[in-house]
Amino acid sequence: MAQPSEQAAPAEPSGQAAPVPPWERPRRAAPRRVFTREAIVTAALHIIDTEGVDAMTMRRIAQELGTGPASLYAHVSGREDLIHLVLDRALTEVRCPPPDPQRWQEQIKDVLRLVRRVLVSHGDLARLLPEIGFPTGESVTVTSEAILAILASAGLPKQACAYGVDALSLYVSGIAAEEAVRARSADAGRPAGEALAGRADRYIAALPPDRFPMLTGMAAELTRDVGDERFEFGLDLLLTGLAALAPVRA
């Protein structure tokens, strides 16, 4: 890989080249590379997509870019900064509609469905959410703004809008992270049934039915994993609650 430069390895008259003495070794034989923050985020997201969140270390990203981890710090202030950027990059795929008071509930659901879909499409990306407290990327901000606008168009009081957007995002983040754990387990090549649902299955099956009749009696329902059903159920709960706070429309 490393090719000695000419000044560091003067031409030998003939025969085998003598090894370059240590004090004459070039620090860097290959031209230094040039990076951008975008390239770093792209590499990080690619690693998450192909290897999962646990593989996304500064070293692994640097390796992907053909350099060392220190090079990343010229562009991101640290791991946390990088996570903000990665999440925000993913969420640029979320498009929000202008508010329509007649169908505000469906609009909220649509936005949150899209958020979840984006998170899920990147494997276990959602597992990064708890590592940052308060997402501050542009995409997240735009999405929050849109949700607030929709809630406000429904006539909800300001405080209800504010608390509502918080509850909604907590729920979506939570379920996305839950699903991310499940997705990771499945992708890691574990035996079929070793997914989180499989573990819950076995856990519940091992419970003493006399002591835990509800859990054991609802094992199938508790571990049911059919499409978006679980997500939609929770969304319905929240939206029903919010609708109860909105003015009645004729």
Add this chain to the structure above:
Amino acid sequence: MAQPSEQAAPAEPSGQAAPVPPWERPRRAAPRRVFTREAIVTAALHIIDTEGVDAMTMRRIAQELGTGPASLYAHVSGREDLIHLVLDRALTEVRCPPPDPQRWQEQIKDVLRLVRRVLVSHGDLARLLPEIGFPTGESVTVTSEAILAILASAGLPKQACAYGVDALSLYVSGIAAEEAVRARSADAGRPAGEALAGRADRYIAALPPDRFPMLTGMAAELTRDVGDERFEFGLDLLLTGLAALAPVRA
């Protein structure tokens, strides 16, 4: 601290004792300590209470117990196991009532309020929740069983009970973790206003009002932090949604 044992340091005739040669140094001068899993969990919880979750490392726990981190592994299989135990220890404080169909909503709320209170009482304990996928401690299991029993007593279908307990626990976990981040920031001795709410304040204040009129117009509501208000709001949403699924009672 280390006191040479008598066999390793034979009595000198007089004067200053000669240093013990390396090959005669006792491996352990003090009697070996005896630990229990309970003591380890107690030490871990004490560290969380006094220094926060970030300080709870295997090394720090071992230090608290006067030993090295390797000693912990005879009693816990690893950090994840320890976290399960710590969370479960904390949640032993949760007491659940027998179901009363006439006041099932208040019962659910009471249980979840208690869960949250327990989590909050241990500083930023809730930040540990995302590190484990599916809590399997006894306390958690007992609590889930009780919530299911209450929901079932309200006449909710099995699937609604199952999805409902999931949504409720996701919400409580989410908001507890959110509050834990806030609590940690405040406890870390940062300047007043450096709490998460303070950061959100400044973040929202820095947004361009023409582009983000909803966020900037609701800054006060979004950052409002008054007792249990925010938590109760989300709980009300979920319970309203669940009540809509329950049979109507005379």
Add this chain to the structure above:
DNA sequence: TCTAGGTGGCGAACGCCGTTCGTGTCAAGA
């Protein structure tokens, strides 16, 4: 009482992590 096996305590070290420091390179501007 003695012996053997199992359990557990513990030091040293491993491999990995995020990050910093110091040095060298490069490009733009004077």
Add this chain to the structure above:
DNA sequence: TCTTGACACGAACGGCGTTCGCCACCTAGA
């Protein structure tokens, strides 16, 4: 051409969870 600031990058720091190998201790059985 020279200077300066930004950036690339190797080496190393300090920290983490964990394992390995050794030794001590305890208990059960002969």
